[in-house]
Amino acid sequence: MSKKILIFGNGQIANFYLDHYKSSAYEATIADADITKFGEVAEAIKTHQPGIVINTAAKTNLEWAGQNKLEAFNVNVLGAGNVAKACDEQNVYFIHFSSGCIFSSADGKDAKSEDDEPNPSSYYGWTKAWSEQIMPFERSKNFEYLILRPRQPVSAQVNHKNMLVKMLTFSKFIDTANSGTVIEDLMDWTDQLIKKRATGIYHVANVGYTTPYNIGLMIKKYILPDLEPEKISKAELDKMTPNTRVDTVLDVSKLQALGIEVKPYEERLEQIIKQLGGNLRAMDKAAVKEALEKTAEASRQRTVLNNLYPSLYE
Numbered sequence: 001m002s003k004k005i006l007i008f009g010n011g012q013i014a015n016f017y018l019d020h021y022k023s024s025a026y027e028a029t030i031a032d033a034d035i036t037k038f039g040e041v042a043e044a045i046k047t048h049q050p051g052i053v054i055n056t057a058a059k060t061n062l063e064w065a066g067q068n069k070l071e072a073f074n075v076n077v078l079g080a081g082n083v084a085k086a087c088d089e090q091n092v093y094f095i096h097f098s099s100g101c102i103f104s105s106a107d108g109k110d111a112k113s114e115d116d117e118p119n120p121s122s123y124y125g126w127t128k129a130w131s132e133q134i135m136p137f138e139r140s141k142n143f144e145y146l147i148l149r150p151r152q153p154v155s156a157q158v159n160h161k162n163m164l165v166k167m168l169t170f171s172k173f174i175d176t177a178n179s180g181t182v183i184e185d186l187m188d189w190t191d192q193l194i195k196k197r198a199t200g201i202y203h204v205a206n207v208g209y210t211t212p213y214n215i216g217l218m219i220k221k222y223i224l225p226d227l228e229p230e231k232i233s234k235a236e237l238d239k240m241t242p243n244t245r246v247d248t249v250l251d252v253s254k255l256q257a258l259g260i261e262v263k264p265y266e267e268r269l270e271q272i273i274k275q276l277g278g279n280l281r282a283m284d285k286a287a288v289k290e291a292l293e294k295t296a297e298a299s300r301q302r303t304v305l306n307n308l309y310p311s312l313y314e
Contacts, residue, residue, distance in 0.1 A: 005017070037082070038082040052095065080134060103119060105248050121246045149202070153186070156276045166298075173229050176211055218270055223277040223280065
């Protein structure tokens with residue numbers, strides 16, 4: 001198999017993969033192609049001759065997807081299908097990113113397995129569920145594909161798309177159970193899944209769950225000591241946000257059954273938030289301000305901001 005990896009998408013996870021594979025035996029490239037155009041996708045794969053294609057491209061904003069259903073469908077479903085078709089025709093191992101938000105969990109004990117029936121509560125969630133269904137449609141019997149379902153990806157990177165960076169601006173937090181995916185760990189899991197040439201569907205999240213309120217307390221401990229996280233109900237949050245937020249807890253026993261080590265979410269969160277604090281303090285203040293103000297602009301539409309986050313760049 002070729003040691004080249006071609007990545008579709010140019011967001012947080014795509015660029016994590018790009019950086020991750022710089023120090024490996026693989027040669028990773030982000031494709032310059034519109035996945036809604038099959039010809040561009042097929043040509044990109046033909047040009048780069050990868051052994052592996054990873055599709056992270058998607059319209060992920062819940063509000064936007066709900067308001068722009070046709071475009072969201074074209075990218076998240078038909079676009080994913082284009083990449084799958086091109087990989088099948090050119091005999092390339094394909095990794096597609098779906099999402100854990102195709103499920104809704106009642107509480108922390110209601111962990112969803114790969115065999116559970118999706119029950120999306122948003123149009124975006126439906127597009128990700130449909131993208132999974134289109135993977136085997138009209139494909140050859142030899143088509144090898146892997147579907148990954150992460151949940152609320154987080155990292156120690158100062159990136160406006162990082163959920164933890166967004167939460168640095170929050171003042172109110174719900175206390176409901178949710179799984180999460182530490183992206184640094186996702187890189188290692190992906191390496192092992194590729195090595196095993198895994199196919200099918202896998203949940204890629206850390207073991208267990210936490211709550212946004214607990215994350216708020218960790219942010220207070222390691223980054224914003226004067227923050228007093230306010231605990232609110234899910235009903236109160238739903239009044240503030242344009243779209244109802246889903247709570248999802250994922251069962252990752254299938255991933256563990258492959259012999260892959262999956263560390264506890266709360267343990268890794270504490271480590272990652274501590275690292276994020278160090279990264280914020282080490283960064284140029286102008287860059288920190290740009291990241292925080294960019295995420296704050298979006299956060300103002302769905303929650304009440306705290307007045308402490310500017311202290312991280314002032």
